[in-house]
Structures are given as C-alpha cells and as structure tokens.
Amino acid sequence: xxxTRFANPRLSLxxxxxxxxxxxxxxxxxxVSRLTPPSELFTSGNAAPVIARFLPGQRFDLQAxxxxxxxxxxxxxARFAIDGKMVDATVALRSCATGCLAPVPxxxxxxxxxxxxxxxxxxxxxxxxxxxxxxxxxxxTGNFEVVxxxxxxxxxxxxxxxxxxxxxxxxxxxxxxxxxGYAQGKTVTPLAMDTFxxxxxxxxxxxxxxxxxxxxxxxxxxxxxxxNNNEEGVFPDxxxxxxxxPRIEYLSEYLHRTQGKALGLVTTADVFDATPAGNAVHTSFxxxxxxxxxxxxxxxxxxxxxxxxxxxxxxxxxxxxxxSARGDKTDYAFSATDAHTSEIVKRWGAAPGQLDxxxxxxxxxxxxxxxxxxxxxxxxxxxxxxxxxxxGLFAHSNMNVALDKIDGRRNKARGITGRVVxxxxxxxxxxxxxxxxxxxxxxxxxxxxFVLMVEGAxxxxxxxxxxxxxxLLDTIEFDRAIKLTQEFARTHxxxxxxxxxxxxxxxxxxxxxxxxxxxxxxxxxxxxxxxxLRDKVVGIYEQAGFPKYKMAAxxxxxxxxxxxxILVGYGASSDRYEDYRSNDRPLQDSQQPxxxxxxLSVYPASPLVRDVDGKFLITGQVPGDSAVHTATDIPLxxxxxxxxxxxxxxxxxxVFFKLAQxxxxxxxxxxxxxxxxxxxK
Numbered sequence: 001x002x003x004t005r006f007a008n009p010r011l012s013l014x015x016x017x018x019x020x021x022x023x024x025x026x027x028x029x030x031x032v033s034r035l036t037p038p039s040e041l042f043t044s045g046n047a048a049p050v051i052a053r054f055l056p057g058q059r060f061d062l063q064a065x066x067x068x069x070x071x072x073x074x075x076x077x078a079r080f081a082i083d084g085k086m087v088d089a090t091v092a093l094r095s096c097a098t099g100c101l102a103p104v105p106x107x108x109x110x111x112x113x114x115x116x117x118x119x120x121x122x123x124x125x126x127x128x129x130x131x132x133x134x135x136x137x138x139x140x141t142g143n144f145e146v147v148x149x150x151x152x153x154x155x156x157x158x159x160x161x162x163x164x165x166x167x168x169x170x171x172x173x174x175x176x177x178x179x180x181g182y183a184q185g186k187t188v189t190p191l192a193m194d195t196f197x198x199x200x201x202x203x204x205x206x207x208x209x210x211x212x213x214x215x216x217x218x219x220x221x222x223x224x225x226x227x228n229n230n231e232e233g234v235f236p237d238x239x240x241x242x243x244x245x246p247r248i249e250y251l252s253e254y255l256h257r258t259q260g261k262a263l264g265l266v267t268t269a270d271v272f273d274a275t276p277a278g279n280a281v282h283t284s285f286x287x288x289x290x291x292x293x294x295x296x297x298x299x300x301x302x303x304x305x306x307x308x309x310x311x312x313x314x315x316x317x318x319x320x321x322x323x324s325a326r327g328d329k330t331d332y333a334f335s336a337t338d339a340h341t342s343e344i345v346k347r348w349g350a351a352p353g354q355l356d357x358x359x360x361x362x363x364x365x366x367x368x369x370x371x372x373x374x375x376x377x378x379x380x381x382x383x384x385x386x387x388x389x390x391x392g393l394f395a396h397s398n399m400n401v402a403l404d405k406i407d408g409r410r411n412k413a414r415g416i417t418g419r420v421v422x423x424x425x426x427x428x429x430x431x432x433x434x435x436x437x438x439x440x441x442x443x444x445x446x447x448x449x450f451v452l453m454v455e456g457a458x459x460x461x462x463x464x465x466x467x468x469x470x471x472l473l474d475t476i477e478f479d480r481a482i483k484l485t486q487e488f489a490r491t492h493x494x495x496x497x498x499x500x501x502x503x504x505x506x507x508x509x510x511x512x513x514x515x516x517x518x519x520x521x522x523x524x525x526x527x528x529x530x531x532x533l534r535d536k537v538v539g540i541y542e543q544a545g546f547p548k549y550k551m552a553a554x555x556x557x558x559x560x561x562x563x564x565x566i567l568v569g570y571g572a573s574s575d576r577y578e579d580y581r582s583n584d585r586p587l588q589d590s591q592q593p594x595x596x597x598x599x600l601s602v603y604p605a606s607p608l609v610r611d612v613d614g615k616f617l618i619t620g621q622v623p624g625d626s627a628v629h630t631a632t633d634i635p636l637x638x639x640x641x642x643x644x645x646x647x648x649x650x651x652x653x654x655v656f657f658k659l660a661q662x663x664x665x666x667x668x669x670x671x672x673x674x675x676x677x678x679x680x681k
Contacts, residue, residue, distance in 0.1 A: 028069035030132045032140035033104070036063040036235045036246045037225070038207065039142035041125070050123055051207075052144040052235075053224050053653065055660050058254055059348070060225075061246035062087065062113040064128040065238045069136065071107055078111035078130040082118060089113050089347065092339035099240040110239060112246065112340060115347035121148035147224075147657050155665040156641050157449035157494035159251075160485045161221065162193075164478050165214060165275055166460025166471075166505030168634050170568075174468075174510055175475035177566050178557060182546040192483035193499045196637035201649045203633055204503045207236070210631040214460065215286045217502025217652070218278035222251040222453075224656035232274065233282040242285035243332035244341050247348060251656060252279055252451050255663055256304035260448035264307035264439045268432055268474070269457030270397045270591060271296070271312040275502065279453050280305060283332075289315050289325055290357065291332035297365055298351035306388070306446070307439045310457075311395035313374075314593050316365070319357040323396050323593040328355040365391045375428035384441025392438075394429045397591040401458045401470045402477035404586065405429055406556045420585060423599040424592070432456060433480040440488050449494070454481055462586070463506040464626045466607055468568045469560040469582040471508075480555055489640045496662050498646065498655070500636035506627035507571025513544035514580060517563040525579045528615035533579060538567055570620075573627045576607035579614035 035042040037052030037060060054060060066075045074095075080087045094110040111128065118124055124146065129139040164171065172193065181188040206216035207226035216227035225248050228236045234245035252263040265276040272289040280303045281295045293315040296305060314325040332353040334341035345352050366372050370391040373379040379392055400408070400421050408421035421427035436454050443450040456478030462471035482499055489495040514521060514537050524532040539545065547566045549557040560582045567580060587610070588595050588603045595601065604610040606625035622628050636655070638646040642662030646655070 029136040030069055030073070030075060030130060030138045031067045032064050032128060032130070032138055033067050033108075034063075034065035034238060035128060035140050035142045036061065036237065037142065037144050038235060039144065042140055042142035047123075047143060050143060050145045051226065053147050053657070054118070054144060055224065055254060055657070056119045056121065056146055056149055057117050057258070058224070059115045059117045059247075059249040061235070061248075062116055062126060062128070063235070063237060063246045064111045064130070064140065065104060065108060066111055066128075066130045066138070067105060067108045068132045071105070073132045073134060074107055075109035075111070076131050076133050078109070078128060080111075080113050081127045081129070082116070083124050084127075087113050087116055089116065090339065090343055092343050094239065094338070094340035096238070100238045101240060104238045108238070110237065110340065112343065114247070114343040118144075118146050121146050149664040150661055151665060154494065154641055156496045156662040158443075158492060158496070159451045159659055159663060160489070160495065160497040161451070161453045161659075162478070162482050162485060162497065162499040163218065163275055163453060164456045164459050164475065164499070164501045165269075166463050166503060166629070167456065167475060167478070167501040168504030168508065168630075168632055170504075170508040170510055171459055171463070171471065171475050172635065174472050174508070174566060174568065175479060177510070177547060178472050178549045178560075179476045179479070179551065181548060191479045192486055193479055193637050195486070196497075196499060196639045196643070198638040198643040198646050200636050200646045201633045202500060202636050202655065203649065203651050205631065211629050212503050213286075213629060214274035214502050215278055218275045219250075220652035221500070221655045221659075222279050223248045224653050224660075226653060228284070230286050231284045232278045232286055234284055236284065241341070242283050242288050243291055243334070243353075244344065245282070245284045247282045247344070250279060250303065251659060252303045252305075254660070255451060256302065259663065260304070261663075262304040262306040262443055262446040262448070262450040264443050264450055264452040265305070265309070266307065266432070266435050266439050266452070267310035267455040267457050268399045268401070268477075269310055269455065269461070270315075270395075271308055271310040271393070272315055273312075273398075273457065275455045275457065276308075276310065276453065279303075288330040288332070290327055290330040291353065293361060294331065294353060294356075294359070295351070297361060297368060298353060300368070302349060306450070307390045307442055307452070308370075309390065309392035309394075309435045309439065311393065311397050311399040313393040314396045316361040316393060318360055325593060326357045326359065328357050331355045331357065362393075375426065376430040376434065377428055379430050379434065379438055382438055384438060385445070387442050388445075390438065390442050392430075392435065395424065395426050396593050398457065398461065398589055399429055400424055401462060401586065402431065402473040402556065403470050403560070403582075405431060406473070406554060409554070425594070431480070432477050433484050436481040436484050440484065444488075444492070452485075454485070456481070460505045463508060464628070465587045466506060466570050466573055466576050466627050467583055467586060470586060472560070473556060476556060486639055494641065496638070496640040496642050496659070498636060498638045498659070500655070501634040503629045504632045504634050505629050506573060507630045507632070509569045509571055510566060511569040512538055512540040512567050513547050514563075514565045514567055515539040515543055518561045518565070518581070521580060525581065525614040528613065530616055533614050533616040537580060570627050572622060572630050573618070573620040574607065574622055574624050575620045576618055577611040577614060578616050578618050579611040581611075583610060
C-alpha cells in the first residue's frame, strides 16, 4: 500500500492505528492479579522455592482475584483444578462492587473454593480458569507441596508449645543471669529451658516481611504456612472483610479432626491477642477482638478448645457493661445468601456468627460446660479431676506482669496498700506456672491427648517498653511454667515439649554490668547526664563481673535494684531516658479499658516521660515511642519424643511439620530419652 492512495496520508494512518487499537481492546483477555495459596510459580514464574506446604489431608482454600479487561466487562465463571483435575466443589464468585481493597477495580471478582485438600506427597500445581462476559478467557497456575507423614516409632500423644513472645537469646541469657547466677563463669542454677537436650535456631520472617509480628510468628508454627503481618490462619486476599480470607487448617483443627485431640491456650496477655488467637481463629485483622473471642467458643468443635486462660474479660461481657470492648465493628457474621462466606460455614463447618455486641459470652462459655475462674483464689479451688473444660479470665485486658504480681503478693503479706495490682483493680491474679499447672491437670484426662500452647506474653510487651526488669522477671515466670511442663513430660513419656519464641523484640543486648552500688547509682541519677550515668556506671568486659541477685522463696529476686546489676541496651529502640534502676510503675497499657482514668492515667505514657530526672537521653534507631521486633533468628529447645528433629537452622514453618510428624509417629534415633520405661504412662 502506498500513501498516494489516501487523500490525507497522515489522517488515514491515524485512523488505521485507532482501528488496530480498538480491535486489540476488543480482544483483550481478563487478568489474574492474585492466586492463592501464594506461590513463586504464579508470582515470578519460578517453580521454586515452594511457598505453600500442607500435610496430607490438611485443608486450605483456593482463591483468585480476577480482573476484566475494562469497566464494561464482568467475570461470568471460574473453575479451579489441581494437577489438571477439576476440583469438585462450589466455586463462589464475589463481586468487588461489594467491598474490595484498592486498587482492585469494582468490576473485579474474587473466586473461591473452600476447604480443599490433597493427600499425595510431592509438589502439585493448581490452576484457575476464568471467562469474562465477552467470552475471553484467562488462566493462571501456582504450586504447593504436600509434605509426607512418616510412619514408625511411638506416636506423641501430647504436644506442648511454650511460646515466649519476643524472647530472643538475650532475653533467655538475661533471665539465666538473674535467676541462676554465675560462679567463676559457670552457671550456678540453669534455667529449665537450658536443660532441654536439643536446641536449634528458627528463621522468623512472615509472608510479607523479614520482620514478623506475633500473628504470623505464631501461626507459622501451627499451620505450616507463612501469613502476612497482622493476619492469623489465613492467606491475604483483596476483600475488606477481615473474616472471609482463605483459610489454612491449624494443627489444633487437624489433630482434633483426625485424632480427637483437645486444645488448651494459656497466656498472660488478653486472650484475644495474636499468639493465643493464632492457634484457633482465622482472621486478617488481629485486632478484631469481638469476633476473635466469639470464634473461640463458636468453633470449639473444630479446634477441640477445652482450656482458655489469660486476661481479656472486656470482650466477654455485654457492651453495656462498664469496661466492655465488644462492638459490631470487630465482630463477624457470615451471610447465608452470600456463597463467598456461606461456603466457609458449609465446607469448613464453621459457625455463621452474628453481630451481637450484647452477647454475654461468659454465660455462654459456662453453659457450654466450662468452669469459670475470675481470680487466683477461684483457680486454686478448681479440682482438675472433676473439671472437663476451664475458662479463666483474670484481668480486663493484659494481665499484670510478674514483677508487679510478685510485688503485690509480698506487699499484701506486709499489709502494704497502693500496689500496682491494686491500681489495675483485679489484684488476685495467678502466675503463669499456676495457670499452667491447672491446664495440665484438666487436659491430661483427655484420652486422645492434647495440644497446649502456653505464652509468656509480656516478655515482648515489656521489651517494647524497654522496661528491663519487667521483661526479665516475665522470662523467669515463663521458665517456671516450662519447668512444670518438663516435669509433666518426664512422667508422661508420650509428651513432646518445645520452647521457642515468635520473634525477638527490641534487639536486647546484655551490654555489661554496673560498676557502682545502687546507693551510688541513685546519687549519679541525681547528678544526671551521660557523663555520670554512662561513663561512670557502665562496666564492659571484665568490669561487668557477675551480678549477684538473691532469690526469694517465691522464686523471684528479693530486689532487682542490687549493687552492680546487669545492664541492658536496645538495638531496635526509640528514643528513651535511662537511669538503670527499676521503674516503680509500668508504662500505660492502651489496651486496658480504664487506662484514661486515675490511677492508671497518671502512669508514664512513654519511655520519654520516664526516668527523665537522670537527664540521660539515649537516641533510638526507630521512630515512635516503642522498641520494635527484629528479624533476628531465635532459639528453639525441645524435650521428649521427636525432640531431635528440631536441631539445626529451620524455618518457622518447618516446626509445624515436625510437630505433626511426632503426633503421627516417627522413627526415633537410638538413645533418645526418655527410655522405653519412661514412655509408658
């Protein structure tokens, strides 16, 4: 064709171009912007590494976000296949016109198939195929792996996960120095966790960051998969509903469904918090407290929940009750007319839920057969031999920390009032080992065994606050609970105990020891400034010596304000003032319902309003007013059958498969304790 055939070659060429573009637009296919389970095969085109892994028969959801090529089109159908075979289940289509996250367009569609599984070990491919209203089609492929369960050896009946939230190597070492003491470089009394025969290291990254938060930090251990930060037991999706994300079956759900095991959750945090919830609740928003605690009860037939203890009473009482935090905005309800959510009820067997901020969850737990305890006195009165299910809620939100609970008990014995525990309004709170003992007593009657998670929660919370003595004593409190579970495992040879953390918090570093007495330290605080509180106090290398804390009969230091004390620095800290002495009051806890009222409202609000008299400002590395989590690997120690599988450096998701292998029965190395005699209960 030559230009002379057109009256205006430039205009004719432009028209031809537009015609081609219009034709191309008419032929454009829809796209797949998200495919779940997540995989590198879909994201980057690489078959490895395999991101999603499951046990044989472990259930999970398939989902895809499908985008038409332009606003005039819509997705009309979608199908899923595994290894080329169509999945025989309802494919629910959810229009983004009813609520999707930006920048997903409103004419996009979320396609889901709930509660599928695969049994054949190995890597599998899965495919979504979709059609839009003009007949154009699209398909996308991802992969996942089914990890085999090995037969042979003794089955572990009971699994105990001791989770020190935020507890890195420095937190463990610091507690050992304070509680155990050193003599010429040798530990006088080791921590219980130090006596576990096997220790490995754990990589803690979440699905979307090298620095995890507690939600995916916990769920990796009990689902075998990475979650996004702030999400529990789900893969990310593009909807705004925090309870409709693609689910992954938890260890508790899998072992309750396949073996009839029970679940116990014990924490010093509010029970809605990420770590306890990350064993039983599926949500993309760890802050959705009303729906989270409702799921504990509503879905107990899926999880086998039999023991729940910690703080968090504010979620269990009707919204009209003073201090209640219940509200419809943090609740869940699956519509029977919406296949996108009704299939969760149908395929998973989950409760439909409802917006019920006036629900009396305390009464409903008791109606469901749970004995309820509100304080230590009531907990002491519980007879585990006669108790099938146990609910203990000992605080409005997070429980008081060990330092304050111990101080409260000691001062009560002396007739002293005005204690921190009194300010919080619920002074009769149990220690973590006391809760753990009752949990073990209730759960050991379970004929099919149990999974028990015990969390030392405020190791993390007080490390965030850079409140050294409070996290040190919480680590000691946690170790006392570990000792109980170790003793239980010694007498119940079919019990595996692991001790680990979800992440490290604050970049804690044991930098040395004080070179002065506490009396001299107080003088230097009054004189103030770095020249006094740093240059005259901080002893490094041989100047650190061996701090000598004297332990009281209750198992905690008589005082933390000793001469020549341990000194701790923070590598992931915000700005703070430091005087190296114990703080009389903890920082304000924003989760407490009465934090804006006296006496809690006069507690220090941040590290920048605490210890200011010493005029020693330490500039931090992060913005804000709190220390943060780090990406540092954390230790894991194991005791009991299957313990030796936890050696080496492992991903946090590997832990799940090792626990499942133990529950299924594994071949144990020769000489692994306890011996055959101890294996018999």
